[in-house]
Amino acid sequence: MKSNKFIFLAVSVLVLGACSAVKDNTESSTNKQANSSKVSLEKKEAEKDQTSSQDTRSESSDGTESKKEQKQEITVDKNVSYNGRYYSVQGKYDEIVIANKHYPLSADYNPGEDPTAKAELLRLIADMQAKGYPISDQYSGFRSYQTQVGLYQSYANRDGQAAADRYSARPGYSEHQTGLAFDLIDNSGNLVEEAGASQWLLDNAYKYGFVVRYPVGKEGSTGYVPESWHLRYVGKEAKEISESGLTLEEYYHFTGGNYVQ
Numbered sequence: 001m002k003s004n005k006f007i008f009l010a011v012s013v014l015v016l017g018a019c020s021a022v023k024d025n026t027e028s029s030t031n032k033q034a035n036s037s038k039v040s041l042e043k044k045e046a047e048k049d050q051t052s053s054q055d056t057r058s059e060s061s062d063g064t065e066s067k068k069e070q071k072q073e074i075t076v077d078k079n080v081s082y083n084g085r086y087y088s089v090q091g092k093y094d095e096i097v098i099a100n101k102h103y104p105l106s107a108d109y110n111p112g113e114d115p116t117a118k119a120e121l122l123r124l125i126a127d128m129q130a131k132g133y134p135i136s137d138q139y140s141g142f143r144s145y146q147t148q149v150g151l152y153q154s155y156a157n158r159d160g161q162a163a164a165d166r167y168s169a170r171p172g173y174s175e176h177q178t179g180l181a182f183d184l185i186d187n188s189g190n191l192v193e194e195a196g197a198s199q200w201l202l203d204n205a206y207k208y209g210f211v212v213r214y215p216v217g218k219e220g221s222t223g224y225v226p227e228s229w230h231l232r233y234v235g236k237e238a239k240e241i242s243e244s245g246l247t248l249e250e251y252y253h254f255t256g257g258n259y260v261q
Helices: 002-035 037-056 115-130 145-159 161-167 195-208 235-244 248-252
Strands: 087-090 095-098 135-140 181-186 210-214 227-233
Touching: 095 248, 115 135, 115 181, 115 195, 115 210, 115 227, 145 161, 181 195, 195 210, 195 227, 195 235, 210 235, 235 248
Parallel strands: none
Antiparallel strands: 087 095, 135 181, 181 227, 210 227
16 A cells, blocks of 8 residues: 555656646747747738738829828928828939838838848848858738737837837838838847847948948937847948938938827
C-alpha cells in the first residue's frame, strides 16, 4: 500500500511539473505574440487592402466626394496643389504627394502600392539582408482609409487619443494610404529599431528613392515621434532631401505639425 502511495505521489509531481512547464512556455509565447501584435495586425489588414485596391482603383479617380469629406478648414500653402484626392507639391523631378496632419487624403483615394516604390523597397530589403541585417521579406505597406479607421481607434482606445496621435495617423492622414510608405519588419516580427539597421537606413535609403520620414528631433515638424522603420518613397530627389537633414515639410516648405483640430 505504501509503495502504491509513493508511486501515486511521484506521478502527481511529474504531471504538475509538466503542467508548469507548459504554462511557462505558453506565457513566453504569449508575450512574444503581444510584442509583435501591432505589426501583425497592420500586415494582415494591408494584405486585404492590396487585394481590394485593384478593384477600386478606378472608382476613386475623380475624387468627387473628397471636398465633402474634409471636415476641417485647411489653410493651403501657396506652393501646394489639390486635385480633389490629395494635396501635393512639385518637386525637382516629380510630384510629391503630401499626407500629414495638416493635409489629409480623400477617403476614397485608394491607389494601392506604387509599383516603382515597391520594386525599390524589395531591392533595399534584399541588399540589407545580403549585408547581414535581420530584415524580413515581410513589411507593412498600403493601408486603405477604412483599415486606418480600425487601427487608429484600437490605439486610441488603448492609450488615449492624445498619445495615439503621436504615433498613429487618424484616418485620411496616413502616408500608408498613398501607397508610397512602408514599415520595415525584422526577423522577429517587430518594427526595425536596431541601431545598426536604423543607421544604415539613414545613410543609404536615398539610394533607393526613400527617406526616413519621421527622424529623431523632428516631431514638431512631422507631428510624429521618431520611426526608424518608416520609409517614404520620393524618387530621384531623395539624395538631396536626405543630405539636407530636413523633413519633407521643411524641405518643400509646406505646413506640418499637429492637427488643425
